[in-house]
Amino acid sequence: MTIPSDAQLREILVDMVIARTQSGRLWNLQRQGQVGTVAPVDGHEATIVAATHALDTEHDWVVPQYREPLALRRYGPEILECFMLYSLGHPAGGHIPDPIRVLPNQISLGTQIPHAVGISWGMTLRSEPGIALVFFGDGSSSEGDFYEAGNLAGVINAPVVMLCVNNRWAISTPVHLQTAAESFADKAAAFGIPGVTVDGNDATAVYDAVDEARKRALAGLGPTLIEAVIYRLGAHTTADDPSRYVPPEDLEAARRDDPVLRLACHLRELDLWDDVAQEETEAEALGLIDSAFDAAKSTPLTPDALLDNCFSTDTQRLARQRFQLLQARMTEAN
Amino acid sequence: MTDTLDGGTVSDLTMLQAINETLHAEMARDDRVVVLGEDVARNGGVFRATEGLFEKFGEHRVVDTPISEAVIAGATVGLAIAGLVPVAEIQFLGFSYQAMHQLAGQVARLRYRTQGRYEPAITIRAPFGGGVRTPELHSDSLEAQFANMAGLKIVMPATAADAKGLLASSIREPDPVLFLEPLRGYRGIRGDVPNGDHLIPLGVARTAREGDDVVIITWSYQVELACRVADSLHSEGLSVRVLDLRSIVPLDIQAIAEAVTQCGRAVVVEESCETGGFAAEVVATINEECFWSLEAPVVRVSGYDVPYPVGMLEDVYVPDEARITTAVRRTLELG
Numbered sequence: 105m106t107i108p109s110d111a112q113l114r115e116i117l118v119d120m121v122i123a124r125t126q127s128g129r130l131w132n133l134q135r136q137g138q139v140g141t142v143a144p145v146d147g148h149e150a151t152i153v154a155a156t157h158a159l160d161t162e163h164d165w166v167v168p169q170y171r172e173p174l175a176l177r178r179y180g181p182e183i184l185e186c187f188m189l190y191s192l193g194h195p196a197g198g199h200i201p202d203p204i205r206v207l208p209n210q211i212s213l214g215t216q217i218p219h220a221v222g223i224s225w226g227m228t229l230r231s232e233p234g235i236a237l238v239f240f241g242d243g244s245s246s247e248g249d250f251y252e253a254g255n256l257a258g259v260i261n262a263p264v265v266m267l268c269v270n271n272r273w274a275i276s277t278p279v280h281l282q283t284a285a286e287s288f289a290d291k292a293a294a295f296g297i298p299g300v301t302v303d304g305n306d307a308t309a310v311y312d313a314v315d316e317a318r319k320r321a322l323a324g325l326g327p328t329l330i331e332a333v334i335y336r337l338g339a340h341t342t343a344d345d346p347s348r349y350v351p352p353e354d355l356e357a358a359r360r361d362d363p364v365l366r367l368a369c370h371l372r373e374l375d376l377w378d379d380v381a382q383e384e385t386e387a388e389a390l391g392l393i394d395s396a397f398d399a400a401k402s403t404p405l406t407p408d409a410l411l412d413n414c415f416s417t418d419t420q421r422l423a424r425q426r427f428q429l430l431q432a433r434m435t436e437a438n
Numbered sequence: 439m440t441d442t443l444d445g446g447t448v449s450d451l452t453m454l455q456a457i458n459e460t461l462h463a464e465m466a467r468d469d470r471v472v473v474l475g476e477d478v479a480r481n482g483g484v485f486r487a488t489e490g491l492f493e494k495f496g497e498h499r500v501v502d503t504p505i506s507e508a509v510i511a512g513a514t515v516g517l518a519i520a521g522l523v524p525v526a527e528i529q530f531l532g533f534s535y536q537a538m539h540q541l542a543g544q545v546a547r548l549r550y551r552t553q554g555r556y557e558p559a560i561t562i563r564a565p566f567g568g569g570v571r572t573p574e575l576h577s578d579s580l581e582a583q584f585a586n587m588a589g590l591k592i593v594m595p596a597t598a599a600d601a602k603g604l605l606a607s608s609i610r611e612p613d614p615v616l617f618l619e620p621l622r623g624y625r626g627i628r629g630d631v632p633n634g635d636h637l638i639p640l641g642v643a644r645t646a647r648e649g650d651d652v653v654i655i656t657w658s659y660q661v662e663l664a665c666r667v668a669d670s671l672h673s674e675g676l677s678v679r680v681l682d683l684r685s686i687v688p689l690d691i692q693a694i695a696e697a698v699t700q701c702g703r704a705v706v707v708e709e710s711c712e713t714g715g716f717a718a719e720v721v722a723t724i725n726e727e728c729f730w731s732l733e734a735p736v737v738r739v740s741g742y743d744v745p746y747p748v749g750m751l752e753d754v755y756v757p758d759e760a761r762i763t764t765a766v767r768r769t770l771e772l773g
Contacts, residue, residue, distance in 0.1 A: 199553035207519070208552060212543045218509045219544070222516020222524075229472060229498055229522060236516070249540075252509035259504060413554040414589055416612040419641060419688035 106315040107308055108157065114376050116157050116307050117367045118385055120149035123175040124364050125389035126184070127338075130174070130191065133397070134342040139191040143171045147305075147337035150363035151269055152176070154310035155237060155332075158318060161205070163234030167220040170209040171269075172239050179206050184392060188400035195409060197400075205234075214240060214247030217266065221257045224264040224321070235263040235321040237314065243274025245288050254329065258295035263321035265314060266329045269304065271336035276349040292329035304332030305363040337362065407433050440630065448599075448630035453623045456598040456631045457487050457563075460605045461525065463635075465495050468523060471609060474501040475510055475527030475563075484529060485565065485624055507533050511540035514560045515548055523559045525609055531566035531618060532575035532746075545614045546589035560614040561605075567659055567709055568756035569622035571749040577621065578746045579710035581657075584616055585687050585719065591615045591640055593685045596661035598629045600684060603638030611640060620659035627662060641688030645697070649679035652766055653697040655720055656707035657683040660757060664707060667762045678766060686716050694720065695727035702733035703769045707757055712740035734773030737765045 108116065127145040134142045145152070152175035156166060161179050168176065173187040182201055190197025190209065198208040210216040220238035227234050244250060245268055257264050268288045272279050285291060292299025300317070302309045310332055317328035335358035339346045346355075371377035411418070411426050418426060440448050451459065465471045473491055475483075479502040482489030492500040503510050507528055514524040528534045534541060541562070548558040568577045584592050591613050595601040601619070608615035620627075646661050647668040654664040661682040668678035681697045683690060698704045704724060706717040717738045724736055739757045747755050 195553050198551045199555045202555065212539060215512060215540060215544050218512025218540065219516040219519070221509065222513035222518075223520045224516070225513065226517045226520025226522045229517075230520065232520075249508055249512060252504070252506040253512065255504055256506060256509045256513065260501070413552075414550050415591070415688075416549070416557070420691045421689060424691070 106312050108154070108311045110371075110374060110376055112157060113307065113367065114371060116153050116311070117364075117371055117377060119153045119157075119175065119177045120307075120364050120367065121382065121385045122177060122389040122392070123149050123153065125386045126174045126393040129390060129393050131342060133191075140193055141341050141343055142191065143341045144338035145171055145174050147271060147334050147358070147363065148172075148269060149175055150307040150367065151267070151304040151310050151332040151334055152239070153178070154307040155267055155314045158311045158314035159237060160234065163205070163232065164318070165205040165207070165220070165223050165234065165236040167207050167216045167223065167236055167238040168209060169213070169216060169239050169241060169244065170211060173209065176206055180204055181392070184396045185399060188393070188396040189403060192400050194400060194403055194405060195412075196403060213244040214249035216240065217249050217253035218256075220264050220266075221253045221262050224262045225260055228263060233322065235265060235318050237265045237267060239267050239269060241274060242268065242270040242272065242279050242282055242288060243277065245291065246282055251294070254291070254295040254297070254327070257327040258297045261324065261326040264327045265317040265321060266327060267314070268329065268331045270331050270333050273336045273340065273346075273350070275340045275344060287331055289329055289331040295327070295329070297327045297329060299329045299331070301331045301333060304334035305361050305366055307363070307367050334363070335361070442632070447633045449633055450628060451598050451631045452625050452628040453595070453598045453601045453619070454485060454487060454625055456602040457605055457619065458489055459631075460602045461488060461491060462494065464525070464606060464609045465491060465499065470521065470523045471525060472499045472501065472517065472522050473525050473527070474503050474513065476503060476505055476529045478502060478527050483527065487563070487619070488527065507537035508540050511537040511545055511562065514562065515540070515544050515558070518548070518558050518560050519556050523609065525561045525563065528562060528564040530572070530576040531564040531580055532578040534564060534580065541584070541590070541616075542587040546587045549613065550589055557612045558614045559612050561608045561611075561617055562615070563617045563619060565619045565621050565624070567620040567622060568746070568752050569659070571752065572621065574748065575746070577752070579708065579741070581618060581686055582710055582714055582716040582719070585716055589614065590687065591685060592618065592687045593640060594618045594658040595684065596623070596627070596646070596658055596682050598627055599631045599636070600638060600644070602631050603636045604640065604684060606635070607637050607640055610637070615640070618658065623659050623662070627659070638684070640685050641690055642684065643690035643693035644682040644684055645679065646682045647678060647680040649677035650701055651677045652703040652705065652769055653679040653681055653701040654705045654707060654762065654766065655681045655683065655694060655697065657686060658709070660707045660709060663757070663759050663762060667759050667766060670759070671763065671766065676766075676770070686719075689719075689723065691723055691727060694723055698724050699728045699731040702731055704732075704736045705739060705762065705765045705769055706736060707739045707762055707765075708741070709756055710741055711743050712738065713743050715740050732773075734769050737769045739765045
């Protein structure tokens with residue numbers, strides 16, 4: 105068992121508080137009409153942050169779904185910068201710069217799992233050290249891609265860690281309507297790989313599970329399916345009203361097990377956290393997101409960027425369309 | 439092997455042999471090339487297109503996958519991100535329905551959605567097309583559906599030499615390529631294939647027959663039939679040009695415009711359903727580029743608007759020489 109040091113736990117808490125604070129700011133920006141749809145991170149912080157703190161950022165890949173970016177700070181400030189562009193709807197939001205090993209958000213649920221298997225497989229073919237960690241939800245586990253990817257990963261012994269974040273809800277659909285299985289980790293049996301369930305609100309438990317799965321993968325022992333059990337404390341997204349379907353008593357109980365408060369309490373007992381640290385971290389979080397948002401808003405964008413990066417070079421047809429688009433814009437401008 | 443005028447040599451190969459030789463050559467040239475798919479390794483592919491690769495390049499570079507078209511397509515995205523050059527096989531194009539969300543939603547848009555961070559040097563090979571009495575869903579011509587997925591290049595060779603030159607280019611291409619191989623052509627098309635490196639750029643159409651009365655525009659196996667029609671009508675004194683598009687994306691708009699401008703009459707032939715087929719795209723392109731040079735309306739020859747039929751009705755569905763000949767005569771009578 106690998107327990108993160110107290111210093112590591114403090115770093116994990118800092119990233120968790122930053123993610124929670126920035127998620128709140130982003131929610132408000134959406135309500136002000138300044139950004140598009142936002143998926144709040146509340147309740148997912150310990151799982152995402154602790155999992156990525158168990159990785160080697162130089163070699164290990166993170167393949168997110170869409171709720172993770174604010175909690176991936178460990179992979180560099182560029183993640184937030186790109187995420188703000190992404191939230192604005194700027195195409196550059198999809199270009200997380202080289203050599204950062206994080207893929208952009210994935211909206212088509214479950215499709216990222218085959219990508220992670222392919223990346224990790226590719227690393228073994230190139231004899232590169234490193235693994236791929238892929239995030240997906242309880243709902244995504246119902247997609248065919250989960251089964252196809254898990255099955256292939258088992259067969260080829262891919263160094264991939266499949267992290268199922270079971271937040272109990274797929275928008276309004278509860279887990280018992282998602283699967284009749286006892287647990288999502290049980291599904292590992294079908295792939296012939298280990299399946300582990302952890303308390304996803306416990307940063308130490310998540311860190312340990314990912315660390316062990318990672319070491320297994322690096323030792324050539326293949327993939328692991330980890331189910332991190334948490335509770336979605338916020339809405340699915342800014343377009344959702346969970347009061348229509350989340351039982352208030354369940355939410356109340358889940359709030360008592362809030363992962364951020366839980367780790368903060370632990371570190372307060374160790375005199376590693378206090379109100380000042382909390383306030384300073386929240387202020388830092390807001391400063392970071394506000395400056396990233398300002399930078400995103402001032403990032404230039406020309407209309408014919410619409411046609412960029414579809415192919416390595418424009419086809420005859422795209423070249424014509426580019427010419428026509430620019431001509432139409434010039435006519436309109438006159 | 440035969441010597442050619444330019445000092446090179448050629449070999450007489452079937453399209454299948456040309457494809458197999460090209461896969462061998464590309465894997466030998468670039469150790470990032472990996473081949474994956476159902477039955478591609480130990481069995482050498484159900485048509486033997488990948489024969490000998492497993493023995494030569496080993497189990498790490500030539501991989502039999504589970505029967506999972508979605509993860510075959512999806513894994514190519516990850517392999518490309520990891521710096522490899524995947525060449526995947528979908529055993530029959532009709533089975534690509536089980537991979538559509540990865541092909542359309544992921545493979546086609548990887549470069550776009552990451553704004554060029556990742557280079558999707560991905561080739562997906564699949565046989566398709568009629569004429570060999572396959573079971574259901576083995577013969578469907580789905581190229582128009584893929585042409586509507588921005589970001590994919592769609593290459594459809596008609597000769598053994600082109601199969602080599604276009605496959606080599608596709609594998610070296612930094613964009614994702616769907617390389618569609620006509621089932622009837624695997625053993626039914628053969629010809630001189632240049633030995634050694636032979637590359638044909640994508641998006642450059644080929645004049646398969648010279649002529650100036652009417653041009654038949656088509657791709658893949660239908661080029662073979664169009665050439666037979668052109669040869670047969672030649673004895674009647676008709677000069678029928680055949681333009682082989684070679685790839686429908688990128689489309690050689692310029693070559694279409696030149697051919698139609700010079701001939702004034704055009705027939706477009708495809709094997710898919712008529713409604714929403716790629717022939718309609720070619721006709722629209724002719725309208726945009728050279729409408730005023732037309733002496734008669736363009737005539738389409740397509741499959742019918744039904745699912746690809748079972749064996750006993752196949753010959754009714756797939757365009758043949760008779761239907762193409764009728765269409766050519768019709769465009770000469772019109773206008």
